[in-house]
Amino acid sequence: MVQGGLICPAGPGCYHYLPSAVRAMEKLVGLIDREMRAIGGQKLNMPSLSPAELWRASGRWDQMGRELFRLADRHGKDYCLGPTHEEAVTDLVAAQTNLSYRQLPLRLYQVTRKFRDEPKPRFGLLRSREFYMKDMYTFDASEEAAHRTYSLVCDAYRRVFEALGLRFVQVQADTGSIGGTVSHEFQLPADIGEDRLVLCPTGHFAANVETISAEQTTCPTCGEPLTPTRGIEVGHTFYLGTKYSSVFNATFYSAENKLQLAEMGCYGLGVTRILAAAIEVLSTEDSIRWPSLIAPYQVCFIPPKKGSKEEKGAVLMEHLYDDLAEAVPQLAGDSVLDDRTQLTIGKRLKDANKLGYPYVIIAGKRVCDDPPVFEVWSQNTGEVMFLTREGVIELLSKVRVP
Amino acid sequence: MVQGGLICPAGPGCYHYLPSAVRAMEKLVGLIDREMRAIGGQKLNMPSLSPAELWRASGRWDQMGRELFRLADRHGKDYCLGPTHEEAVTDLVAAQTNLSYRQLPLRLYQVTRKFRDEPKPRFGLLRSREFYMKDMYTFDASEEAAHRTYSLVCDAYRRVFEALGLRFVQVQADTGSIGGTVSHEFQLPADIGEDRLVLCPTGHFAANVETISAEQTTCPTCGEPLTPTRGIEVGHTFYLGTKYSSVFNATFYSAENKLQLAEMGCYGLGVTRILAAAIEVLSTEDSIRWPSLIAPYQVCFIPPKKGSKEEKGAVLMEHLYDDLAEAVPQLAGDSVLDDRTQLTIGKRLKDANKLGYPYVIIAGKRVCDDPPVFEVWSQNTGEVMFLTREGVIELLSKVRVP
Incomplete structure (x- = not known):
C-alpha cells in the first residue's frame, strides 16, 4: 500500500486519501498550525452538520442553492453539511456573553472537512465535493484592529507558501457568497488554473479579472500593460465587517462598557487543494515532485x-x-x-x-x-x-x- | 477562549470542540497513531459521503435503519454519512487487483468524524451524533493470520488505556450490525455507563450481559460468582472473516497463485468518547481531571x-x-x-x-x-x-x- 499511489476515487468527486497522501497532508497541517499559532490562532473544531436555522438567519440557505448538501435527521430537522462556517462560529462567539474588549482579538481556526455539491467535480482534489480546508474566523474590537488582523493573516499565508517554495500571487478578488468589502485570493500561476488573472509585470497590481473592468488593461500605478495569466486559487481572505456579527448579535463590552458588534474577518486555505496544486505545478511528465517540506x-x-x-x-x-x-x-x-x-x-x-x-x-x-x-x-x-x-x-x- | 471550557452545544447531539478540547484530542490521536504504527498500521482517510450502492451491496442500507444519516446529491444519487467504513475500505482494497499474499497483512486505519443519527443523544460527547473515531480494518491471508492480527490490535488497545492510566476491562461482546464471529469491547467501569457487564472477581472472565444467558451467574473457569458492574464502551474489536470481502470480492493471490478472499477484522476506538469517559471517571465534583498524558x-x-x-x-x-x-x-x-x-x-x-x-x-x-x-x-x-x-x-x- 505504501507504493500504491496517493488517492483513489470513492464516488463522484470524492476520494480516499492513501497513506502517502495522509502523510503529506499531516505535514502540511503541521506547518499551517505553526503559522496560525504564531499569529495567536486558537484551534477549535466545529461540526459538519450545520442546523438550517443558522443559514436561514444569514440568508444563505437560499443563496447557496444547490451547492449545499442538505439533509434531515430522524426528527425532520434540516441541516446542511458545512461548506464554510461563518454562521456557526459567529453563533458560537455570540453565546459567549460578557466578552470583554480585553479578550479580543479572537482568532479561531479549524482544519476540517468541508462539503460542496460541485456541479462538475474535476481535476481530482482540485475541485472535489469533500475536501479539507483550514478556515480562520477573527473577531476584533474595531475596524482598524480588524484590518491589522487581516494583514497579519495575509502575512502568515505568504509565509506558508514561501516555506513550501511555491510561486504565488496575492490578487484582488470578488467577495462572492461570503460577502464583506475587501477580499484577496492567493493563486498559484498554472496553465490549468480555472481563474483568469491580470498582473502588473513589476508587481504593483494583481487582480482576478472578475474584479476589474474590461477597459482596465494597464497597471493603475505604473501604467505598464497588465499581463494575463491563469491561476489555481489556494487561499482566500475576506474582511467581513459586521455582516455576520450583526445577524447573530456577536457583541463585546467596549472600554466604555458599551455593547458593540465585533468586526470580523474570515480566511481560508485549501489544504487538499494545496497538495494537488503543488504537485500540478512542480511535477514533470515522468515524476511527481512535492514541496520538500511536505513530501510523504x-x-x-x-x-x-x-x-x-x-x-x-x-x-x-x-x-x-x-x-x-x-x-x-x-x-x-x-x-x-x-x-x-x-x-x-x-x-x-x-x-x-x-x-x-x-x-x-x-x-x-x-x-x-x-x-x-x-x-x-x-x-x-x-x-x-x-x-x-x-x-x-x-x-x-x-x-x-x- | 483558552479559559472558556471544553465543548459548546452546536445543535442536538453536536458539539463545538473548544481549543482546550482540541489540544487534548490531538494528544490522544498522537498516542493512538504511535500504537497503530507500532503494529504496522497505515493511516488513510476515507470520505464521509458514502455511496448508497456500497451499503445496498452489504445489506446494511436497510439493516441500519434510521441510525444512518441519508442524503441525495444534486443529481439524485443517494449517500449516507459513514458511521463506520467496512464497505468503503473493502471496496478500496478490492480495487487493488494483483494484490499478493506477500503484501498482506494490510492494516489500514483512519481517525475521522463519524455520523450516527442517535434517537436520544445524551451525556455530551459520550453519545453524540457526530464524533471522532479511530477505525482500523485489517486484511490477512488466512484465518490464523487474521487471529494473530486480532490479538495484536487488542494488545495495542490495552497499551493505549494503560498509557492513559485508565482502568479498563476487555469483555466478550455482541457483534451487532457489524457482524462477524468474535468480538470484544473495551469498557471503562463507571456508574453512569450504559452497558451492563459481569466480571469474574479474579479476572478469568468478563462479558457484556448481552452475550450470556441469564442462568450464567458464575465464572466458567473458577466457578466464583460473577460481579455485575456498568461500563462505558470506548473500544470494540470484530473478527469479520470473509463477511465483507466476499461481498466486494476483496481477493489476493496466494503462494500457489490462486485467488483467495482476504480474512478481515475491524477495530474501533471512540476518540471523543475516550476524552469524555476519561473525564467522567477521573474527575471530582469540584475539578476536572485528565489522564496526565493528554491534559490540554x-x-x-x-x-x-x-x-x-x-x-x-x-x-x-x-x-x-x-x-x-x-x-x-x-x-x-x-x-x-x-x-x-x-x-x-x-x-x-x-x-x-x-x-x-x-x-x-x-x-x-x-x-x-x-x-x-x-x-x-x-x-x-x-x-x-x-x-x-x-x-x-x-x-x-x-x-x-x-
Whole structure:
C-alpha cells in the first residue's frame, strides 16, 4: 500500500486519501498550525452538520442553492453539511456573553472537512465535493484592529507558501457568497488554473479579472500593460465587517462598557487543494515532485536486483539505511527501503517517481567500487550525484523535516 | 477562549470542540497513531459521503435503519454519512487487483468524524451524533493470520488505556450490525455507563450481559460468582472473516497463485468518547481531571492579585514561568500563565479546575518568604506541596509530554 499511489476515487468527486497522501497532508497541517499559532490562532473544531436555522438567519440557505448538501435527521430537522462556517462560529462567539474588549482579538481556526455539491467535480482534489480546508474566523474590537488582523493573516499565508517554495500571487478578488468589502485570493500561476488573472509585470497590481473592468488593461500605478495569466486559487481572505456579527448579535463590552458588534474577518486555505496544486505545478511528465517540506517520505533506498552482479551491494545499502537513521534521526521515519528485490532497479525507480521522493538512492554499478559509491538522485533539481556513504549522510543531514 | 471550557452545544447531539478540547484530542490521536504504527498500521482517510450502492451491496442500507444519516446529491444519487467504513475500505482494497499474499497483512486505519443519527443523544460527547473515531480494518491471508492480527490490535488497545492510566476491562461482546464471529469491547467501569457487564472477581472472565444467558451467574473457569458492574464502551474489536470481502470480492493471490478472499477484522476506538469517559471517571465534583498524558495543558501559573500584599510575587512567578520553559522545553507550549490579576487567586483557581491542569502553581502568602516558596497543587493526586523555584523545576522536569 505504501507504493500504491496517493488517492483513489470513492464516488463522484470524492476520494480516499492513501497513506502517502495522509502523510503529506499531516505535514502540511503541521506547518499551517505553526503559522496560525504564531499569529495567536486558537484551534477549535466545529461540526459538519450545520442546523438550517443558522443559514436561514444569514440568508444563505437560499443563496447557496444547490451547492449545499442538505439533509434531515430522524426528527425532520434540516441541516446542511458545512461548506464554510461563518454562521456557526459567529453563533458560537455570540453565546459567549460578557466578552470583554480585553479578550479580543479572537482568532479561531479549524482544519476540517468541508462539503460542496460541485456541479462538475474535476481535476481530482482540485475541485472535489469533500475536501479539507483550514478556515480562520477573527473577531476584533474595531475596524482598524480588524484590518491589522487581516494583514497579519495575509502575512502568515505568504509565509506558508514561501516555506513550501511555491510561486504565488496575492490578487484582488470578488467577495462572492461570503460577502464583506475587501477580499484577496492567493493563486498559484498554472496553465490549468480555472481563474483568469491580470498582473502588473513589476508587481504593483494583481487582480482576478472578475474584479476589474474590461477597459482596465494597464497597471493603475505604473501604467505598464497588465499581463494575463491563469491561476489555481489556494487561499482566500475576506474582511467581513459586521455582516455576520450583526445577524447573530456577536457583541463585546467596549472600554466604555458599551455593547458593540465585533468586526470580523474570515480566511481560508485549501489544504487538499494545496497538495494537488503543488504537485500540478512542480511535477514533470515522468515524476511527481512535492514541496520538500511536505513530501510523504524524504528518501527512497533502492538496493540491487536479486541475482544481479551488484547483488552484494544490498548489504551495503541496508547498512547505509541504518546508519542514516542513526546519524540523522529526524529522517528515520521519513526513509523507505524498497526491498522488493525481485524487481529491477528501473521498475522500482518508476514506482518511486509516482510517489515523489526528494531523494532516491540507488545501489548501481559503482556500489562495487572501493569505497562503494551510491547514485543519489535529487528529484527536485534533476541532479544525479555519485557519493560515498559519508557523502550521502552529509548531504541528507541538511534536509529539513517539519 | 483558552479559559472558556471544553465543548459548546452546536445543535442536538453536536458539539463545538473548544481549543482546550482540541489540544487534548490531538494528544490522544498522537498516542493512538504511535500504537497503530507500532503494529504496522497505515493511516488513510476515507470520505464521509458514502455511496448508497456500497451499503445496498452489504445489506446494511436497510439493516441500519434510521441510525444512518441519508442524503441525495444534486443529481439524485443517494449517500449516507459513514458511521463506520467496512464497505468503503473493502471496496478500496478490492480495487487493488494483483494484490499478493506477500503484501498482506494490510492494516489500514483512519481517525475521522463519524455520523450516527442517535434517537436520544445524551451525556455530551459520550453519545453524540457526530464524533471522532479511530477505525482500523485489517486484511490477512488466512484465518490464523487474521487471529494473530486480532490479538495484536487488542494488545495495542490495552497499551493505549494503560498509557492513559485508565482502568479498563476487555469483555466478550455482541457483534451487532457489524457482524462477524468474535468480538470484544473495551469498557471503562463507571456508574453512569450504559452497558451492563459481569466480571469474574479474579479476572478469568468478563462479558457484556448481552452475550450470556441469564442462568450464567458464575465464572466458567473458577466457578466464583460473577460481579455485575456498568461500563462505558470506548473500544470494540470484530473478527469479520470473509463477511465483507466476499461481498466486494476483496481477493489476493496466494503462494500457489490462486485467488483467495482476504480474512478481515475491524477495530474501533471512540476518540471523543475516550476524552469524555476519561473525564467522567477521573474527575471530582469540584475539578476536572485528565489522564496526565493528554491534559490540554500541563501547568497553570497563578500570580497574586493586583494590589494584594503578595503583589511583588508576580514578578517572581513570571521568572519561574520563563525559567521552566527554558529548563524543561517540552513544557514551554504546555504551560499557561493566568495573568488576569484583576481576579482573586481563588476565582482563577476555580477556572483552572474547570479545565483540568495536572499542576497548578500559586504565588500564595509564602511567595514573600526568603527564598520564595510556591504552592504546587498536584491535581491528579490531591497533594499540595510548598516548593522553592528549584523544587518546582525539579518536580516538573519529570512530567511526560507526548
